[in-house]
């Protein structure tokens with residue numbers, strides 16, 4: 001078999017790999033989350049990850065690596081995030097069923113699917129049109145009808161569907177786009193990697209109190225591709 005051919009896994013084999021990944025992610029979270037003041041991952045989050053076929057979200061040449069706890073390239077200079085980080089960011093949103101969540105940076109749509117499996121109604125904005133189209137088609141094919149994807153600059157949010165109970169930015173931002181703070185509802189949570197482009201960012205949780213006050217908590221260092229404007233860093 002040439003290195004280009006993907007191994008012929010059936011669904012049961014993919015599921016076994018996914019279970020092993022889930023074990024790894026849960027163990028890692030139990031070990032390191034307490035150091036960062038984050039709780040161990042909730043059952044809701046872990047179950048959501050268990051239900052999403054990550055191998056369907058990565059390009060075929062990467063598929064054999066789909067269940068490694070690693071980010072992978074999805075083309076267009078972009079990545080699918082590391083499963084542990086997807087789980088952590090989902091968990092930090094502390095979702096309740098039916099919560100309305102804005103995602104900035106759809107990429108391949110994996111995080112959107114995890115949010116939907118965790119009970120959210122998802123509005124996801126992607127700046128690269130091809131990625132948005134592919135993600136929307138993939139999510140529809142997999143039956144994720146509670147995810148809506150549109151092309152645009154996610155820094156502007158999606159005002160027609162605001163206020164949001166949760167906002168998740170899956171690209172590194174130098175500062176919090178003001179529109180996102182406006183579109184975050186009272187009691188809402190915003191998770192964003194804050195820092196310079198192509199450097200380490202600080203994964204940050206912002207909570208908006210019922211009266212509108214903001215509480216900011218730095219969680220842990222992470223590395224994301226940069227949030228761009230019109231596709232340029």
Ligand code: SAH
Pocket residue numbers: 078079080081104105106107108109110111112125126127128131152153154155170171225226227228229230
């Ligand atoms: N959420 C993805 C990770 C995506 S990587 C996952 O599930 O794996 C970050 C994505 O953000 C890229 O697809 C990139 O094109 C997109 N992006 C960068 N700047 C953006 C912006 N201003 N608005 C919307 N999407 C943006």
